[in-house]
Amino acid sequence: MATIRDIAKLAGVSPATVSRVLNYDQELSVAQETKQRIFEVAEDLNYTKHKRANKIGKAVIRLVQWYDEAEELADLYYLSIRLGIEKKAEELNIQIRREALNELSDIQVNGTIALGKFDAEQIRQLKQTDENLLLVDFDGMNMGLNSLVVDFDQSVNLVIDHFIRQGYQKIGILSGEEKTKHNLQPIEDPRLMAFKHKMKQLNLYRPEFTLTAAFSMETGKTAMAEFLSSTEELPNALFASSDALAVGAMQAIQAAGLRVPEDISVIGFNDVSVAKYVSPALSTIKVETEWMGELAVSTILDLAKEFSPVPRKIMLGTKLIQRESTK
Secondary structure, eight states: OHHHHHHHHHHOOOOOHHHHHHHHOOOOOOOHHHHHHHHHHHHTTTTOOOOOOOOOOOOOOEEEEESOHHHHHHSSSHOOOOOOOHHHHHHTTOOOEEOOOOOOOOOSSSEEESSSSSOOHHHHOOOOOOHEEEEEOOOGGGGEEEEEEEEEHHHHHHHHHHHTTTTOEEEEEEEEEEEETTOOOOEEEHHHHHHHHHHHHHHHHOOOGGGEEEESSHHHHHHHHHHHHHHSSOOSEEESHHHHHHHHHHHEEEEHOTTTTTEEEEEEEOOOOGGSSSOOEEEEEEEOHHHHHHHHHHHHHHHHHHHOOSEEEEEEOOEEOTTTOOO
């Protein structure tokens, strides 16, 4: 595992600054560019595949994202996928052309990767721009579109099964709130849907232990703090829909005079680089985000080679990484 000193050296800042940025220290005053450099270096050092593939020529892939750079820093999930896309493209000598959804060009490309969540109108716009379209982290199968997604059912089952093996019965969830950019349509968190389904099957679902917040550390901390101050009975285990939410929840738990994991065990989702450096180190569901980005590039190139009669959906499994935030 890369150390804080390794990150500091490559980012050109002090180890103390790196530590405070990775722990989401809100009292730290540092430029947005510096934060982005630190997070990107941390993710880069966590990226272990350095093989060089045979170059395939000067292909061009369009990349359309729904997150801007500031949103990427609030929750590093999409940053990590993007870096995987860019690294794979560099290995293959492919040009990545990043375009905003409202500024799509008519330049000829080998395919378009759309990373994030999009509403029906935006999907139509993307389809009109390029027939070879791959949605990443968004299931477009019901719209006849190729998709690369995470198996959330399997992921949530890993979390709940682990908690139950540890003897926990009072299990809560801090789920994520999202909306599409254009029409601000609410997007239901698939982790919450899977959690409810599994917990109801086990007769363990407690709606009062269901919290929601936008996908960021700050909102997770606020939601958890409000919950702790307004309830008498607490869950003894908590699953958060992202590592950023989990870190915020842990900060609120500790600020309330409770201990992680002794009073409340916490498991996050994604295993971004920050998860290793917070205190206590965060147990989490590992999504192979860099490889997900790699696979997106390989898939869009495969789709460009020959016509596919039906849409393709690739579903990625996950694994549980146990650290100090669970017993």
